[in-house]
Amino acid sequence: MPSLIDIRRRIRSVKNTQQITKAMKMVSAAKLRRAQDRVIASRPYGALLRKVLANVAAAASGEERAGKIPLLAQRPEERILLVLVTGDKGLAGAFNSNLIKGAQRFVAERSTAAVRMELIGRKGRDFFKKRGATVSGEHVGLAAKVIYGDVAAIARKAIDLYCKEEIDAVYLVFNEFKSVVAQKLTLSRVLPVEMPGQTASVEYIYEQPPAEMLEALLPRYVEMEFYRALLESAAAEHAARMTAMEAATSNAGEMIDKLTLYMNRVRQASITKEIIEVVSGAAAAE
Numbered sequence: 001m002p003s004l005i006d007i008r009r010r011i012r013s014v015k016n017t018q019q020i021t022k023a024m025k026m027v028s029a030a031k032l033r034r035a036q037d038r039v040i041a042s043r044p045y046g047a048l049l050r051k052v053l054a055n056v057a058a059a060a061s062g063e064e065r066a067g068k069i070p071l072l073a074q075r076p077e078e079r080i081l082l083v084l085v086t087g088d089k090g091l092a093g094a095f096n097s098n099l100i101k102g103a104q105r106f107v108a109e110r111s112t113a114a115v116r117m118e119l120i121g122r123k124g125r126d127f128f129k130k131r132g133a134t135v136s137g138e139h140v141g142l143a144a145k146v147i148y149g150d151v152a153a154i155a156r157k158a159i160d161l162y163c164k165e166e167i168d169a170v171y172l173v174f175n176e177f178k179s180v181v182a183q184k185l186t187l188s189r190v191l192p193v194e195m196p197g198q199t200a201s202v203e204y205i206y207e208q209p210p211a212e213m214l215e216a217l218l219p220r221y222v223e224m225e226f227y228r229a230l231l232e233s234a235a236a237e238h239a240a241r242m243t244a245m246e247a248a249t250s251n252a253g254e255m256i257d258k259l260t261l262y263m264n265r266v267r268q269a270s271i272t273k274e275i276i277e278v279v280s281g282a283a284a285a286e
Contacts, residue, residue: 007263011256018252025245032238039177039235046228053217057195060210071193071218075168079114081158085174085233086121088143095240096123102185103173146230155226159219162191177235181243190225193218
């Protein structure tokens with residue numbers, strides 16, 4: 001049976017851990033609010049861009065040039081670039097492990113294709129580099145402060161590889177932010193660009209040929225898809241960490257209650273033993 005000193009020391013250790021997890025939960029909650037605002041603000045822009053792209057594509061469908069746009073070229077998927085977006089830190093529940101499992105499943109399902117990986121985030125980079133995966137690039141620290149210019153540079157690299165026909169498809173794997181308690185593992189193909197369906201007919205007056213405008217819009221669309229994935233992933237990571245730290249804080253509280261009850265029982269048993277010894281000694285002295 002452990003001594004009272006050992007039990008008190010353990011209770012004090014758990015209380016210190018509880019203070020840390022509670023502080024981390026508050027920090028993640030503050031960061032989540034800002035990240036969530038950025039995600040919500042970016043969604044209307046992305047929806048409007050897809051709508052404009054669909055209308056321009058419909059106007060350019062009759063032009064011969066539209067069929068020769070490199071980012072629309074369909075090829076057999078023999079060489080694939082997989083862009084994996086993970087976090088730089090742990091303590092976020094199953095956030096990173098689900099992404100890594102999703103990426104492994106993607107590679108296993110396309111065993112006949114040559115898959116190279118563009119790794120965004122320290123957790124995904126460390127995991128796949130240790131296992132000898134083919135890595136075309138790694139980016140650490142982007143999730144802390146998602147900047148459009150940094151993300152657009154990664155997108156332009158993928159576009160350049162696709163236009164040079166060094167790869168046949170580009171896929172994004174990331175966690176999409178749904179709510180504080182729910183994140184959705186998302187696999188999205190960004191190249192070749194799959195044109196969104198036209199929802200409503202809009203009459204535009206074009207100063208340039210529609211096919212030329214479509215060719216100029218497609219890279220912006222791909223950059224926006226990369227940027228949206230990073231924003232969604234950042235918000236989802238903060239939500240997952242806040243939920244995990246809340247659960248850890250609650251579990252620490254339950255452990256403190258159990259240890260306190262156990263300590264009281266040990267102390268009661270010690271007092272009872274001392275009383276019995278005193279009574280026994282007094283009876284022996286009579």
